Amino acid sequence: MPPTPSPAGPSLVNPAKFRPPAPLDDLLRSIRLSGAVLCHSHMSAPVCVSVAYEADSLAFYEAVEGHCEVRFDGMTEPMTFEHGDVLIVPRNLRHRFCIESDTNPLDLRDVLASLVDGEMTDENDMVSLTRAFGMHIAFGGGGTPFVMRMVLAWVDDRVPGPLLDGLYRPVLLKGFGRQHSALLSAIFEEADTQRESNFLTQPVFIRLGEALFALALKEAALRDNFSPFYEGLSDPLVAKLIGMILRDPGHDWTLDALSRATGLSRSAMSWRFRTALGMSPGRFVTHTRMSAAQIMLTSTNCSIVQIAEQLGYSSEAAFNRGFRKWSGTTPGKVRVKNYPTPRCRKGPSVSLGASVTK
Structure with a gap:
């Protein structure tokens, strides 16, 4: 039965009472993050870097300049990732960004250790995540550039999230960055504004990250023949x-x-x-x-x-x-x-933490 109209009129009724009877609506609402870092990467050819985040984290990449190949463990064919594209990499999937090189990859952890870790302390020599937000990391051979904006996101494992858990392969959205360029630019500009405030940035970053993942995964689900998992949700x-x-x-x-x-x-x-x-x-x-x-x-x-x-x-x-x-x-x-260290808990468990980029 349709909801009973409010005396104030339907325009002021909670929109949740008019939710569409579609599984995708519930699944998009299930996206919950416990942490997010918005940052930038500047790479230059020739370079190849190997990336592996923690088991509870995934990544949203936007290519803003140039192009590269992205190779994934267990997948034989690389992806071409170029200006205007967005790429979502699910949890625990090692991948490599390669520009005019696909051998002897650098380990991202070593890159971060040399460029970032020493700069994440404040004037009291305390580790400050605020200094990591908006950081720019630059490395490579000095040739053809490739620039990305990214959101590193940590999944809130206290909340069931079948949409994020069901990501078992990378999601490449061709042209998504160009289509939503105004929104993406506004989000990263707002991140810079929040970083300058130097206080309570994470609640804002988390909501910005959730919005980006909801928008991108909604489009992934609606693109024809894009993903068997998302097609099944219909x-x-x-x-x-x-x-x-x-x-x-x-x-x-x-x-x-x-x-x-x-x-x-x-x-x-x-x-x-x-x-x-x-x-x-x-x-x-x-x-x-x-x-x-x-x-x-x-x-x-x-x-x-x-x-x-x-x-x-x-x-x-x-x-x-x-x-x-x-x-x-x-x-x-x-x-x-x-060599995991957290204590064993009943049911699938993930740890909190991942590398932060500059």
């Missing part, structure tokens, strides 16, 4: 299943359980899911579990046995086989490489 039953699986990847998601949740037969539910998403329900469950495992291995000290149990595997051996098939490496090797 089907309300499939969107419901996606949300259920992302919120609790360790549940015993049998075909019977999924079909009961939709009121469809197993075959009808599977066909509808595969048609909308381009993969079977079982494959999506596996991908979601392994993505959660990757986060837990790199950001908690839960044992591999504990991770296997929390993600619904009957044994450590079964989990190891599934993880190796999915990632090409073993959970043990991922764990040794990352």
Whole structure:
């Protein structure tokens, strides 16, 4: 039934009472960040830099001058990222920006250590994030330039966020930067204004970052044939299943359980899911579990046995086989490489923190 008009007229009624019955509306509202840093990067050829953020952070890049190749772990074909484009890189996906070079990449952490870390202290020798906001970092061989504006965002893991959690591959929006140039410029100019105030900048940066991600991911969802995950959101039953699986990847998601949740037969539910998403329900469950495992291995000290149990595997051996098939490496090797320190918590857990650029 339509909402009862307010005595003051519909123009003053909370817009939430007129929300469209679309899963995408709820998912866009679920975007919640716990931190954000707006910054700038100036690279020059020849250069190649390897980038890996923490498991709870993702990046919004806008190319404002020049072009480069972006290469991603696990993807054979590079992306061409050029002036006017926006690129969103999901959590925990190592990538490389390459300009006229694709060998011997610099590690971004080493670049930041030499250019930024020593300049993030105030007059009292205390670390000050305010000094990082709006920083410009410049490096490379001095040749052809490539300039980016970026938002490094930390996901608020206290709030279920299936839209951000469901990002399992990069999102390249050709021409998005040109289309929304006025908004992007205004946001970064406002960031500079807030930085000059030197007080309570994070609440503003977080909301600006959430607005950018909501706008970009809305466009990604509405572009034809852009992403199987977002195409699936147009089907309300499939969107419901996606949300259920992302919120609790360790549940015993049998075909019977999924079909009961939709009121469809197993075959009808599977066909509808595969048609909308381009993969079977079982494959999506596996991908979601392994993505959660990757986060837990790199950001908690839960044992591999504990991770296997929390993600619904009957044994450590079964989990190891599934993880190796999915990632090409073993959970043990991922764990040794990352040395996580936070305490183990029930369910997929992520740590807070990432590098800040100048």
